[in-house]
Amino acid sequence: MCENSDRRPGDTKVRHWIGDLRAADVCRRNGVSVKAFFARLRRGWSVERAATEPMRTARRITPGQTTRDLAALAGISRSAAATRLRYGWSVERIVAQPVKRRPNRLGRLPDGRTVAEAARAAGIKPGTLGYRLRRGWPLDRALNEPLLPGRKRSGS
Numbered sequence: 001m002c003e004n005s006d007r008r009p010g011d012t013k014v015r016h017w018i019g020d021l022r023a024a025d026v027c028r029r030n031g032v033s034v035k036a037f038f039a040r041l042r043r044g045w046s047v048e049r050a051a052t053e054p055m056r057t058a059r060r061i062t063p064g065q066t067t068r069d070l071a072a073l074a075g076i077s078r079s080a081a082a083t084r085l086r087y088g089w090s091v092e093r094i095v096a097q098p099v100k101r102r103p104n105r106l107g108r109l110p111d112g113r114t115v116a117e118a119a120r121a122a123g124i125k126p127g128t129l130g131y132r133l134r135r136g137w138p139l140d141r142a143l144n145e146p147l148l149p150g151r152k153r154s155g156s
Contacts, residue, residue, distance in 0.1 A: 016047045026051040061091055070094060109139065118143060 016023035027037045030052050040050035061070055071081035074095045084094045109118055119129035122143040132142035 016041075016051075023047055023051045031055060061085070 023037065024034055027034055032051060032053070032055055036055060037050050040053075041047065045053075061067065067081050067085065068078055070085075070091065071078045074081060076094075076099050080099055081094060089097075108114055111118075113121075115130050115133070116126040119126040122129070124143075124147065128147070129142055132145070133139070137145075
């Protein structure tokens, strides 16, 4: 017997009930968090199923090895390891292949400073300087051109 959002005598709040038990109590007995319970209800699960179906545990790659263990072994993030598994990579390939680091697309300026350092020194935002350089502005103009009226300079 499963009732949705029923008020019991003396209750001031709407609660979910499974028989004579509060769903929150059933959740605790079954190791289901109340947050997961309500998320399941929003997805259209029945109150009884949302409160009693066990929570998923960490994905097992091999007996005793989880995604977290694999990520630590490979020296990569858990999300990177999980993504690689979803794409069908073997455990050996996940461990062997390092994560590609994206280089700074703009690199360093001729004087050795980074774009961010040069922008801060000129009092403009790094994004503004990067935008100007990508548009083909000469470095001197990109650093010294005043901002449009109504725009704030960085640090002011």
